[in-house]
Amino acid sequence: MERITVVKIGGNVIDNPAAMKRFLKEFAALEGPKILVHGGGKLATRLAERLELKVQMVDGRRITDKGTLDVVTMVYAGLINKQAVAGLQAAGCNALGLSGADGNAVTARRRSPQPVDYGFVGDIERVDSALLRRLLEDGMAPVFSAIMHDGKGTLLNCNADSVASAVALGAAEIAPTDLVFCFEKAGVLRNPDDDTSLIREITAATYPPLKADGVVSKGMIPKIENALKAVEKGVRSVTIRSSENLSNGIGTVIRNS
Amino acid sequence: MERITVVKIGGNVIDNPAAMKRFLKEFAALEGPKILVHGGGKLATRLAERLELKVQMVDGRRITDKGTLDVVTMVYAGLINKQAVAGLQAAGCNALGLSGADGNAVTARRRSPQPVDYGFVGDIERVDSALLRRLLEDGMAPVFSAIMHDGKGTLLNCNADSVASAVALGAAEIAPTDLVFCFEKAGVLRNPDDDTSLIREITAATYPPLKADGVVSKGMIPKIENALKAVEKGVRSVTIRSSENLSNGIGTVIRNS
Numbered sequence: 001m002e003r004i005t006v007v008k009i010g011g012n013v014i015d016n017p018a019a020m021k022r023f024l025k026e027f028a029a030l031e032g033p034k035i036l037v038h039g040g041g042k043l044a045t046r047l048a049e050r051l052e053l054k055v056q057m058v059d060g061r062r063i064t065d066k067g068t069l070d071v072v073t074m075v076y077a078g079l080i081n082k083q084a085v086a087g088l089q090a091a092g093c094n095a096l097g098l099s100g101a102d103g104n105a106v107t108a109r110r111r112s113p114q115p116v117d118y119g120f121v122g123d124i125e126r127v128d129s130a131l132l133r134r135l136l137e138d139g140m141a142p143v144f145s146a147i148m149h150d151g152k153g154t155l156l157n158c159n160a161d162s163v164a165s166a167v168a169l170g171a172a173e174i175a176p177t178d179l180v181f182c183f184e185k186a187g188v189l190r191n192p193d194d195d196t197s198l199i200r201e202i203t204a205a206t207y208p209p210l211k212a213d214g215v216v217s218k219g220m221i222p223k224i225e226n227a228l229k230a231v232e233k234g235v236r237s238v239t240i241r242s243s244e245n246l247s248n249g250i251g252t253v254i255r256n257s
Numbered sequence: 258m259e260r261i262t263v264v265k266i267g268g269n270v271i272d273n274p275a276a277m278k279r280f281l282k283e284f285a286a287l288e289g290p291k292i293l294v295h296g297g298g299k300l301a302t303r304l305a306e307r308l309e310l311k312v313q314m315v316d317g318r319r320i321t322d323k324g325t326l327d328v329v330t331m332v333y334a335g336l337i338n339k340q341a342v343a344g345l346q347a348a349g350c351n352a353l354g355l356s357g358a359d360g361n362a363v364t365a366r367r368r369s370p371q372p373v374d375y376g377f378v379g380d381i382e383r384v385d386s387a388l389l390r391r392l393l394e395d396g397m398a399p400v401f402s403a404i405m406h407d408g409k410g411t412l413l414n415c416n417a418d419s420v421a422s423a424v425a426l427g428a429a430e431i432a433p434t435d436l437v438f439c440f441e442k443a444g445v446l447r448n449p450d451d452d453t454s455l456i457r458e459i460t461a462a463t464y465p466p467l468k469a470d471g472v473v474s475k476g477m478i479p480k481i482e483n484a485l486k487a488v489e490k491g492v493r494s495v496t497i498r499s500s501e502n503l504s505n506g507i508g509t510v511i512r513n514s
Contacts (some may be wrong), residue, residue, distance in 0.1 A: 012439055051307055052373040070336055078335015079327055082404060082412055086358040090410035101343040103353040103397055134395060140360055147339060153347030 001136065001175040002032045003236070008029050012184040013243045014041035014080060017211070023182070024084065026246040028091035033136040033175070034237035037167055038084060039160035064119040065158045073099075076145040085143050087156040096140045100148030101155065103131045106166065108148035108156045118214045122148055124163060127170030136174070142167075161223060165230045165238075172234040175233030179235050180251075181223065182243035187252030188224070190215055202254045204228055227254040258393065258432040259289045260493070265421035269441040270500045271298035271337060277452045280439070281341065283503040285348035290393040293352070294398045294424055295341060296417035301332040312485075321414045322374040323407075329414050333402040342400050352411070357405030358412065361421065365405035365413045379405055379413030381420060384427030393431070418480060422487045422495075429491040435500045436492050437508075438480065439500035444509030445481070447472055459511045461485055484511040 007027060010104035013019050027036060048055065048071050056063040064072070078085035081097040088095035108122030126208050135142050145168060146160040161181065168179040188210075202210065207228060210216045227238035231254055240250025264284060270383040271274050305312065305328050321329070328373060338354040345352035357363035365379030392399050401424060403417040418438065423434040445467075447454035459467065464485060467473045473481050484495035488511055498508025 051304075073339050074331035074335040076335075077339045078331040078333075081331050082334045082356050082358055085356070086406040086412050087410050089358055089361050089406060089408060094361055095358075097356070099339050099342070099354070101339055101346050101352070101354070104351055134391075138391060149343040149346060151346060153344050167322055183470070218315050 002230070003176040003178065004123040004136065004171040004174065005032060005034045005178050005180065005181065005245070006037065006164060006171055007034065008037040008039070009182045009243060010039040010160065011041035012043060013182055014038060014179045019243060020084075021087065023243050023246065024087040024093075025091050027141075028088050028093035030247060034141050035132070035136075035167055035171060036084065036088075036141065037146070037160060037164040038080060038143070039146060040072060040077070041080070043079070044072050047071050047075055058116050058118070061116075061118060062116070064121050066120065069120040069155060069157060071157055072161065073147050076157075077147040081140055081143060081145045088141065088143065094140050095143045097133060097143045097145070099145055099155070100158075104128060104151070105142075106132050106144070106148045106163065107151050108158050108197060110150055110154070110156055120154065120156050122124050122150065122158050124148065124158060124166040127166050129170040129173040132167070132170055133174045149228070161226055164227050165235070168230055168235045169233055170239075172236070176236045177234075179227070179230060179238045180226070180246070181240045182246070183240050183251075184242070186242050186250060187240050189221060198250070199252050202228075202252060203257050204232065205257065224254065231256040258390070260430065260433040260438065261295065261428040261433065262287055262289060262291045262435050263421060263428055264291065264437045264439065265294040265417060265498060266439045267294070267296040267417065268298035270439055270475075271295060272300070272394050273344040276500060277341075278344065280493060280500050280503065281344040282348050285345050285350035285399075291398050292389070292393075292403065292424055292428060293341065293345075293398065294403070294417060294421040295333070295337055296401070296403060297333050298337070299331050300336070301329050304332055315373050315375070317361055318375060319448060320374070321378050323377070324483060326412060326414060330404050330412055333414075334404040338400060338402045343398065345398065351404040352400045353392060354400045354402070354413070356402055357415075359406070361377055361385060362388055362399075363401070363405045363420065364408050365415050367407055367411070367413055377411065377413050379407065379415050381405065381415060381423040384423050386427040386430040389424070389427055390431045422492070425487055425492045425495075426490055429493070433493045433496070434491075436484075436487060436495045437503070438484070438495065438497045439503070440497050440508075441499070443499050443507060444497050445473060455507070456509050459485075459509060460514055461489065462514065481511065488513040
C-alpha cells in the first residue's frame, strides 16, 4: 500500500465551524490512504454544564464519571464524528466513523484507580491494523473519535493525541505512515508570538536542549515526547502544524534521526 | 453467503437496561451473518427536555429542528449505538456501528417541506449492499442507528422501522434475508391481552380482512404494510415478535404468499 497519512485535529478546528469545513475539504483532497482522529472540543463541556453534571477535578484533571462518559460518548462518538463523516462524504471522501468498539478497532485498559481514580479513562492497549488495512484497501478513510472500549462492555474516554499516535503505529504495520497533529500555531516556535521562528525539525538528538532551554515547554512537552516515541517505534514522521493549508509541508517535523 | 438475519429493536428494549443486556447476548449468539438496527427510545426526549429544547409538533409529529437533530445524533448514533456495539463485543460478536454517512452506507432524501416542513427528517433512498457484503464477509455485524445522510453533508433522522426494511432489502441482494422486528408483545394478537391469540402468519392475501376487522389497527398498520412491501420486494420473511428468546421462532411471520 502507498504511504498512509494520519491527521489529528483538536478543539481549535472542531469548535470553529468555518475552520472545520475548510479542514474537511482539505483532508478529503489529500492523496492516498488516510485516517482522521478527532478530539472533543468545548461542546462536551458546554453540554455537561447545561446538564448540570458536577465536574470533579483532581490535580487539574477532570474525573470521567458515568454521566461525563455518556456526554463525551454522545458528543465525540456521536455528533462530532457523524458531522465529520457526513462532511467528508459531501467532499467526496468515503469516510467511516469508528469508536474503538466498532469492529473492535482499538481496545484500551481502564487507568488504575490508584492513586487517583479518574473514572472511565483508558490508555490504548491494542490497535487492529488488519481492520485498518481492510478499510483502507476498500478505499475508506477511517475517522476515529477517542472513545475506546475495554472489550468487556465498558467504553473509555482516551486522550486523542495518544489515540492518533497508536493508530499511526497500527498503520505503520501496513505501510510507511506520516502523522500530522493540527495545531493552532504553525508548529513549534522559538518565539511563541512569531510564526517565522518556526523550528523546522526536531529529533531525539536535538530535543533535549530545546526542552532544557524552555523552547519546548508546558503542553508541548507531552506532544513532542509522544511524537518522538511514535517515530522511534516506527511512524516515519510526525508533523506539528497549523490546521490551515493541510497539503503544504510547513510545520515542525519530528523524525527519529 | 448463508442466509442473513436483520433484527430491529426499539424503545421497549433500549430503555430497559436488563432487557437490552439480555437481547445483546441473544443477538450475539445468533448463527450466521446478521445486522442490528436500533431505534431511539426515551433518552433523546429526556435529553431534549433537560436542554429545554422546544418540542414543536405538527399533526402529532415532532419537528426535527437543528437542535433536535443534534440531540438524536448524539443519543442514537453516539450513546445507544456505541453502548450496543461495546456490549456485543463483550458478548463475542464483532459488531461495527454505522450511521448512514459511515462508508456512505445509507443515503436518505430530506422529506419535502410541503405541505409540512418536518425539518431534518429523511426517507431512505439507497442502501449500499456491496458495503454490507464486505462487512458481513469480514465477519462483522453492522449495527445501524437511524441517522442517515443526504450525501451533501446533512444528517437526517429516519424512521428506524423503515431503515430496517431498507437494510433487509439491501441484504437480500446478497443472500436470502429474514427480518425480525422485536416488539413488546409476542406478535400480532387477535386479542391484545391474550398472548395465546397470536396470529402465526400474515400474507398479502390474509392481511386485508385482518385490517377490515380491526385485528390489525393503529400503529400495527404501518408495521404490517411495511413488512408486506419488504417481502414483496424480496425479503424472505418478516417476523414480528417479542424481544425475548430471540432464537426461538415464535411470532407473527409475514410472507409474500
